[in-house]
Amino acid sequence: MTPLSSKIIDLREELKRKFPGSVPLPAPEAAQPVEARPQMPEVIKGGITEIVGDWLSSGVGLVQAFLIEENARRGQWMGLVDGRDAFDPWSIAPEALSKLLWVRCHEVKQAVRAADLLLRDGNLETVLLDLQPHSARDVFSVPSSSWHRLRMLAEKSGVALCVSTPCATVPCAASRLLLQHRFQIGDQDEPRPELLATLMHGVARQSRSANSLRLAATAP
């Protein structure tokens, strides 16, 4: 951070002295319960974030719903390349749908091609590529060169690409979330923020370093 000039510091001091009520006091850092708040899922701009859900109810849909609603709240355009036409629009707040482009695919190849076109286009800030409902075999059929091409396109256009897969597949992912929590049927009555917090507590994060992905943090 660049140091402030002495004039600005003097000016701020003068303002504080003259109008003590108008200048908000910075909240003490110690008061923020950093450890109590789980880190919310984030996507990396210009790179690939992979969300891995090994089994069907691993919470991939919950993370996607959070990302869609969060993007809509920020007024950003988002594309969902739905690999198996599984997205349920009634599971998302209606306002969030207005900023969401829904691409309904049925095959992995179609979905990868659609994602490729959206990344080349570069008009959307974030693209979600949902391949998690497909079998691991189908997802592994995507050649690694395709993933590298998608990464390069994302990097070039500055679009955040988030890929959901049933197993760790994307070799060039800048970040990878491994969803490990198992939900119970009683969780259907729980509020979504709490479910998401629970899910993110149990997530394993891997971040890209040099040529390979290394385990960054594992909790609990």
Added chain:
Amino acid sequence: MHAALWIPRFHLQALLRQRPPPRRPELAVLDQTESAQKSSPSDDARLICVSEAAEKQGVFTGMTATQAQARCEHLQLVYREKTAEEAVQDLLQECALSWTPDFESTSPDLCILDLSRAGRISGGADACGRGILSHLKAQQLEGRLGFAPHVDLATLAAFAADPLLIISDHQSDEKSVLHQLPMRTLRPSPGTSAILQAWGIETLGHFLKLPRQDIATRLGSEGLLLWDLAAGNRERLLRLIRPTIGYREEHDLEHPVECLEPLLFLLRGMLDRLCIRLSDAWLVAAALLLTLRFTDDQRHHRELRIAEPTRDAEVLFRVLHSHLDGLTASAPITHITLEIRPIRAASSQTLLFEKSLRDPNRFAETLSQIEAILGPGSVGRAVLIPRHRPDSFRIAGFLEPREKDLRLSAVPLPQHGLPLRRFRPAKAVRILCSQGIPIVLHADKKAVPLTQATGPCLLSGDWWDTQPWKHEVWDAADADGTLYRLICQGKLWSLDGIYG
């Protein structure tokens, strides 16, 4: 300088142009078409145009047929023909347009030309006038032409011309010719006309001898207007006629086209020409309407909307290219029609805090490419349909303006539980129940024991319609932690989706 081009005895000239010359010169046109007379015969039809010979025998416009025939024994009455009149009016406008683009079609028989920007007038008004009249003569029309500095003065000059009258700025002597014109050339209202007749005022010269102030006192604003018209001092602007520009190009192909490249080549040329026309009119393209006709008489018609209206031929061409890329046809193309729907360029600005797409046209192109891969209706924005029936939604165009459905504001927000991930269509499964509760799920040749199940949640709807529906919805979980949504319709079970 203005020129008024008038066709005297318009209705008669329009009729005689297409007919052999009449045996006798006494002719009059009735204000009724032949078809109208046959459908509703009436005897009160009046004359709208009279030949010179008939006029000499005391027949005038406005008389009934009976009155006219009483005055002229050999009078031949003819019905007007609107198509012939329209054809003559078109010819008159074409003649005017060949001299200047700035002209007014004051009435079917009269056009007023603004020659202030016409270069050919520099040869002299006389030469110009003779040129216009000879042009009309070639079309078998007899015209009268008046030149004057003001619009209304030029009109009066045309009425008084034989066949050409030029009134320049400073030669007031020529104005005196106008004083011989009858008062009816100014077209006064019937009331004012009767007053003037009672006063013995028959010509413009008589009328102009009356003081302007007194005319205003006795006849009001209409009298004042008539006086100014008669004096030729009134100035007004022309109501210019602008030809309607069509943004449509058609191409009949001698040799049917089978490949994309030659078709694109032709379309590019058509598009370039259309864009130049758009540019001239300061318009942009809102949509492209493409029609292809094939050798087997099949047609392909498609309206391609432009996300951000533009007249950039390159952008429009890309839209066409993307659409044609995904098109397959069973026969070669024989005819191409390309039409542009023009609109004025948008002048509105988006909201300060609302982000817009970087390049909407490129995005529209990308969407059409994806649609070509996945099929129509696969790309867009999900719009919820406020019904209780599961999975009720429709896909709207992503770039179409959003419509807010107030009924959706009453729908509770999905704030609890995991989102559903659907199977479309729902997968048919077999369920083994114990005491009415699902305990085993048979799907994909596998039996999955269910450890938990909650329900049923009863849903029904459309009972007022011909196709009522009734569902039992169950949520169930297996030992691996997979959460299922099961639907029971009668005795049939289906797997609607998985929560995750």
